Amino acid sequence: MLEHLNGRVWLYPHDPDQDAIRPSVAVIADDRGSVLIDAGNSPKHAREIQAAIAAAGLPAPRWLVYTHHHWDHTWGACAWPDVTVVAHSSAVPILTAEGERPWSHRYLHDQVKANPKLGPSFRARALAVPDWTDFRIVVPDQTFDDTLTLPTGVVLRHVGGNHAPDSLVAIDSGVVLIGDAFYPPPYHQRTSEDSADYAMIKQLLSERHDWYVDAHSPPRRRSAALAESG
Template identity: 55%
Template sequence: MPCVAVVADDGGSTVVDAGQGPAHARLVQSAMAEAGLPAARRLVFTHHHWDHTWGACAWEVEEIIGQESGAALLAAEARRPWSDEYLREQVVADPRLGPSFRARARAVNDWADFAVRRPTRTFTDRLVLPTGIEVRHVGGRHAPDSTVVAVPDSGVLLLGDCFYPPPFHLREPGPAGEQIDTRQINALVAEGFDWYVDSHSPPWRPPAS
């Protein structure tokens, strides 16, 4: 499962990425309630990929924020007839989709309650939320809409998947590690945050200089 981050203040919680499906979103909601955190007020997508956005239909929020190029991609995703049968058909047509599409099938228990939700508020380059959270488009090879989310008061930069290789079915031959965007991650580390959080690893600190 990808990371879902929660930034809480007196005005409500900002949730960064929605979870990979409704069940994942509900796990996060239960954890927030158990921790006594305020209810979610907004969602921020780090990018449009399914494992970061498919939980959005289980959140009740005032707004969903995403970069404008990702909003267009999610609009196209929302028009697809998602179901177990459709997923199987797509894998037969392109076997390289197998890992992603089989994981999607496991993430959604009931397609009747599922919908791809698009951002209700978009930005181009940078957006500062009332809480001081900064949402910044960085792009990259993994997704054109990759966005990082800075929480200056906590010294935290949420990276999403921005420096990761492209998705498996779009990847060039060769080891995945060689396709990591080292220039991008080095530039982000140089910004000097105390903690960095990418979506599929524990939080980490930059190496000491």
């Protein structure tokens, strides 16, 4: 079920079950076509979000923005019809290479056997996609390098960071949608010295948005985000 957050921004909440790896997905509603922030972690997840958009009576998405290339934010894209997929330019070669991998349950199993650190992510992928028949990774249709303002006024800004080089934030109605931008690297690439990107957190807080939304936590008002940052 979609939850109204602020202004034009609605949120399909994240799944608190960490094994599921289901991030939140935002809808920025506009009569010219809504802007979807992230695709869901699978076609099944995407279809649930589509049903929630219809139930809320919101305009269908016309743009789909990837906050970054990781599977749980992009693998639902093949189930979104008639959208322009937007991402940072550095996502293109990464997703192109990902699209060439022979995704299947056997492939996931073999990859985990070769590198056990992939286990949490790849097991979640196997649960998310029970049938690979129509699955495909969607490469962006439109890219940018620094900033981009969509026709509906949604502002996208590349922030990069240690979690993913293509990370961007989306800003609208006093809300900043952060994806996983300030997170440490993914588990299989992480070392004991890696931590959250506190410089990025400090910068985002200095911009004084009303709401801060990362993809795997409940949304935070600025006062709560400041308190948590210390």
